[in-house]
Amino acid sequence: MISSIAELISDRIGTMPAGERRAAQTLIANYPLIGLKTVAEFSAAAGVSSPTILRFVSRLGFQNYPEFQSALQDELAAQLQSPASRTLNPASPSGAISPMLEATLDNMRETFRHLSDRQLADIAARLAERRGKTFLIGGRFTDPLARYMAAHLAIIQPDVYHLAGQESIWRDRLIDMGKRDVLVIFDIRRYQDSLVRFAETAHQRGVQIVLFTDQWLSPIARFARHVIAGRTAVPSAWDSSAALFVVAETLIGAVTRQLEADSAKRIRDLEGLR
Amino acid sequence: MISSIAELISDRIGTMPAGERRAAQTLIANYPLIGLKTVAEFSAAAGVSSPTILRFVSRLGFQNYPEFQSALQDELAAQLQSPASRTLNPASPSGAISPMLEATLDNMRETFRHLSDRQLADIAARLAERRGKTFLIGGRFTDPLARYMAAHLAIIQPDVYHLAGQESIWRDRLIDMGKRDVLVIFDIRRYQDSLVRFAETAHQRGVQIVLFTDQWLSPIARFARHVIAGRTAVPSAWDSSAALFVVAETLIGAVTRQLEADSAKRIRDLEGLR
DNA sequence: GGAGCGCTGTATCTTATGTTACGTATTTTG
DNA sequence: CAAAATACGTAACATAAGATACAGCGCTCC
Structure with a gap:
């Protein structure tokens, strides 16, 4: 079961050619913000060309770059909306009274x-x-x-x-x-x-x-x-x-x-x- | 001292015309993700036209939409990198709200x-x-x-x-x-x-x-x-x-x-x- | 060492995005 | 209540974005 794009990447990074691997590593390193920028910026940050970035997202299974970005945004949205405050706020004794x-x-x-x-x-x-x-x-x-x-x-x-x-x-x-x-x-x-x-x-x-x-x-x-x-x-x-x-x-x-x-x-x- | 765009907005939301205020409210409600989408999507979500969105970001002091998006991304980057900053609204550390x-x-x-x-x-x-x-x-x-x-x-x-x-x-x-x-x-x-x-x-x-x-x-x-x-x-x-x-x-x-x-x-x- | 395959980048094209100009509607002010 | 000012949306525009075709290069395997 693969839920996040980050997992998807680490799952397939082994089978990628060098250029796309650099793209993958760059994305993981500043996940997920670089993926929200333009192809040009992404490619510059990874030190590869634009088409390589596009081939990279294509290999992940996305039809086009905007679709890839939308997926990243959705993931980010979910993350922001159910904040990890549980880890930050161990105030409640882990009795796990009620998830509610x-x-x-x-x-x-x-x-x-x-x-x-x-x-x-x-x-x-x-x-x-x-x-x-x-x-x-x-x-x-x-x-x-x-x-x-x-x-x-x-x-x-x-x-x-x-x-x-x-x-x-x-x-x-x-x-x-x-x-x-x-x-x-x-x-x-x-x-x-x-x-x-x-x-x-x-x-x-x-x-x-x-x-x-x-x-x-x-x-x-x-x-x-x-x-x-x-x-x-x-x-x-x-x-x-x-x-x-x-x-x-x-x-x-x-x-x-x-x-x-x-x-x-x-x-x-x-x-x-x- | 205004550090985040959210503060900037709540600071000026009072002086905005109706349409731009709707834009502001929509952005705050799902901060900051709507701002990372296209102008068209933003305007649709807020129920106003594209130019209103552009006038809105212009009023916030940005030269153009991409600049505004970059600012949002930078903010998000800072937030994601230092999870400790995900505290309560830093705008009101000692305001009237917090104690309540x-x-x-x-x-x-x-x-x-x-x-x-x-x-x-x-x-x-x-x-x-x-x-x-x-x-x-x-x-x-x-x-x-x-x-x-x-x-x-x-x-x-x-x-x-x-x-x-x-x-x-x-x-x-x-x-x-x-x-x-x-x-x-x-x-x-x-x-x-x-x-x-x-x-x-x-x-x-x-x-x-x-x-x-x-x-x-x-x-x-x-x-x-x-x-x-x-x-x-x-x-x-x-x-x-x-x-x-x-x-x-x-x-x-x-x-x-x-x-x-x-x-x-x-x-x-x-x-x-x- | 040569031939084939595959990966990568440059250049071009197409799309759709952001931007601007203008007319209408709305609100504010005297 | 009228007139001015402001705000808003429609539509046309320019630009920058993503997508594609193609050629060069490196690598591998015979």
């Missing part, structure tokens, strides 16, 4: 690695400035996240609404939305048409959209002002929303901090109502 | 450290054996978790009900509950009296209770057959339910695996209903 947990922790690290302070601060600021109303909605599995966020935000500021129930109900709420308002949408695979249509209409009305989605980006990203892409892959039949959940909590915390003064009073008032 | 994330990750490790495989398996088995009905309910902030779990369980097996709405409504549902049934309750501080009363009554009727709570244990623990205690402390004004969320997802996965055969057919049937 490990994957989830990885997802969170990766999600936040692609998420800058700046970006979160911008979104938090937008949610905190109370020029208009805040609406939240989610898909089949992610609507609970919208509810969770709404439950918190509604406490520290007014005019926070979770859109629930039948499609026709929240679609009618569009009438209340305008330029000053913010719409927070949660949408991961499989993306829901109804949500996309809803987002599009809201966007046309000038509503600013904050989208929580997965790394493949819901089509709603087209209309979104801010996009948060969370990793969702776990060894399970379902995708995981845990990373998005944590981002949501982080955002809630940031907004709360920004509204410190206001929200403190508001919370006291609410307590009084009990 | 770190605390959350710690919470999860701690939560699972006190949670044996055996315990999870027992609960999953109980949820999977379909002798009776499964009810789920949560408190003010945790009800979304109950919804999330219900949304998944309801797909792989029948007779799963989330108790929502006014207290009087779900209190009346007690009439339907008996010895064969399971009640999953989420309750963290500040514990809700209504939930405690509800749990007590259910317990008296012989319902088996699975409790998700925080490390200080809701009073409901008295009546619960299984107790899952998650860490909730984070540097924020709010408690974090993230650890409980991950446990819930793990359980969902475990139950799904146990019902593999049945649920697969059920899911196919459901798809057919669309």
